[in-house]
Amino acid sequence: MNKFINENLLKMNTEEFLSNIKKAFNEVFSNGNIEKINLMKYLSEEKWKNIKKCGLLLPFLPEKFGGRKNNQFEIQEVLRIAGNYGVPITLRTGIEGALVLQPLVEYGNQEQIEKGLEMIFNGEGGGLGITEPNTSGSAIAKEMQSYYEYIDENTIHVKADKYWQGNSQSDFLLVAAKEKKNEKISKIISLILVPREYITYDVLNSEGLKAVRYAVNHIDADIPAKNIIKLSENKANCLREFQNIFIRSRLQLVGMTHGIMEFIIKNIINFARKEIDFVQNELNEIKNTYEISKIMYNYTCNNISPEKSVADKLMEANILKTLATEYTYKAAQIAQKLLGAKGFETGHPISNVAIDFRPFTIFEGPNDMLYAEIYDQFSRATTSEKKDGIRINKNSTIYERFLSDKRFKKFENTFINNIINESNELIKFLKNHTLNEIDQVKKVFVGKILARLFLLLQSESDNVIKFLMRDIRKDIIDFEYNE
Ligand SMILES: Cc1cc2nc3c(=O)[nH]c(=O)nc-3n(C[C@H](O)[C@H](O)[C@H](O)COP(=O)(O)OP(=O)(O)OC[C@H]3O[C@@H](n4cnc5c(N)ncnc54)[C@H](O)[C@@H]3O)c2cc1C
16 A cells, blocks of 8 residues: 655654645645746646655655655645645635545455555545535535445446536545335435546636636446445445545644634735734734634544544534635635735735635535524534433423533633633623524524624633624524524
């Protein structure tokens, strides 16, 4: 397995390894080179391969397959460092690392892993094909129409139309499809490693992210059955494993958003008219947003581990994904505003940041759907509560559930608890509403409040607490407006 990896990269300590990655990026993107690389066009494969050869994806690869020692911090750092060079750069790192490499090594067999890694490390890599043009991406597990059917024991027929795959036209796609048996599409979802030769595509003309190729991909072909990557031998677990792919990638996504926040701050300082008081105020908004981003970044570094299951972290993953993307998008919009007309010039380092970033609030689960899910996960018993025989009384108030939920209790901190208790408005709101009165619309607003509360409990700075409390107040107003 080590044939594609330079052994020296494995011997380096974390500091040496990360500074080597930075050097690789600087060689391509700094010293005037950034002007020569037009990220409004597709990034040169040769340049990208050179960065990968310097170890960019090694933190995502477990040691037993020739990667670095398990270290969540390194995963987050490579995503963050890549974000310092622009949105498409970190997205491409995230797609290949978290959406392709990690699922491949987690669910693939030896032969599939070897084949996939060869294409990832020595070729153009791959993409993950989930979303379809004719079904809802939000309800994909239920509505998915793509299927595979056994023709004989060695061959399957795959019929799939997938769209918006990052890294389309590269060496392969991991395509999600359901097994068709006796003319019926079953609930068994698998990933199929589909090499480029079986895929036809129509290029998608995207509004931004030009450096990441997108397409509508079509597969209607007989391919070897050994390319099926089973998510579970047990069909009841397929769906859960399918979801686990997204739990991990949502938890890790904050590496990308944190890097992009740094990219925004680094660039806006050079261009904003700091002598104007209100501009200073807006710069402070960005700074506070960055502080919030840091809390989320640290959460993943300190609570997630590449070798440990994340199945119990769905609520936390949804909190991080929604808030990291909501706040980074907000910072991107402020930054573009502060540039005035310059923010509309093609080629300006941050003229495209908001448009490139916007889909982060949509992919990996649209934020509003995830806010609603945060509420669902909060109001249901967790796996460990179920094991202990605990049931959630739907007549209890949100406040009572908040007090009993260990995922929030974990951050118990007297300082913060005092602040929350002093905030009559928030406590009153939590005490005034019972779980059984929350309908589909209200779920989104309560999900937002819970998400911010989760971060509030981990905040140490007065400014961040004030900032989050202001947003919680706004969510309460939205909730009440919809009553
Ligand atoms: C730039 C970009 C990159 C992408 N990369 C990939 C990729 O690499 N691979 C891949 O397979 N797909 C990818 N996608 C597709 C993406 O994952 C889907 O667009 C996403 O899952 C949403 O699905 P949809 O577009 O079908 O929206 P829909 O499911 O139709 O939802 C539309 C909108 O309805 C609202 N909504 C839906 N459900 C709810 C709910 N329950 N509660 C509240 N509101 C709701 C939300 O506002 C949502 O945005 C990408 C998309 C973009 C734009």
